[in-house]
Amino acid sequence: MEAGFCTIDAFKPQITDSSETKVNQLKFGGYYGLADKSISVIGNHIEFNRQLNHKLGLDIKLTSLAQSGNGISTFGISDIFLNIKYKAGEKTNLILGAKIPLTDANKSQNQLTLPMDYKASLGTFDLILGMGYRFKKIQWAIAIKQPLIQNNNTFNSEEYPKNSKLRAFQSTQKFIRKGDLMLRVSYPISLDPKLLFTPSILPIFHLGNDKFSTPNGLVKEIEGSSGMTFNSNLYLDYEIDEKSVVQLNFRFPSRVRSSRPDGTTRSFIFSLEYRIKF
Secondary structure, three states: OOOOOHHHHHHHOOOOOOOOOEEEEEEEEEEEEEEEOOOOEEEEEEEEEEEEEOOOEEEEEEEEEEEEOOEEEEEEEEEEEEEEEEEEEOOOEEEEEEEEEEEOOOOEOOOOOHHHHHHHOOOOOOEEEEEEEEEEEEHHHHEEEEEOOOOOOOOOHHHHHOOOOHHOOOOOOOOOOOOOEEEEEEOOEEEEEEEEEEEEEEEEOOOOOOEEEEOOOOEEEEOOOOOOEEEEEEEEEEEEOEEEEEEEEEEEEEEEOOOOOOOOOOOOOOOEEEEEOO
């Protein structure tokens, strides 16, 4: 899983239910997953969706993240996602948004900067552009997320003792992160009037090698950090009543980039979300 924008409401499989006339939606959710280098992650979010009129919708999402592994535990508030959705046609939505970091991704411990794998956020301010399209029952979403402002990470693995496990992490001092292109294809299957099963595929293309600076100021590309991560998602939605739904989601990658210095890739994620419309 990468970079977080694939979990924005406008890019997730859309559900038609009996509460379509409601204009507000509130979501609470959390997930557990395993990351690289024996690190476990627990994430949380709260999200508000508002239908402004027939054409325009507004989404606001606040996230947090805790990481634990190799004797290190961290927690922090992550990002605010702010998105506007425009209904361009009966089957087409256009999305304009931003990811606003609430941390500079430069958390330290014992006066040494930690790797990106222990940061609550990528620390970048990102522009998000996307489109959703429905063809019969198949739902498509495509989006690009481009950093406009980079983070302030100063992690240099060589500062750690030779016996430290953090020596094996990729240095990300003055990290320059490339953008991401996402494609999601989903197919909802009704198992029951209240139960919906949605398999989904989610390839994410990292659009170039990331870069970092050595202590003497030399800028280097991180080989293998570009390329595709191919994820599979399984959603299960249960409609409690006409206003509220519980969603379970299991997702995992079958292909990952050979180098992942941003620390965003997960070997699996299991998430639970509750949403209510009013």
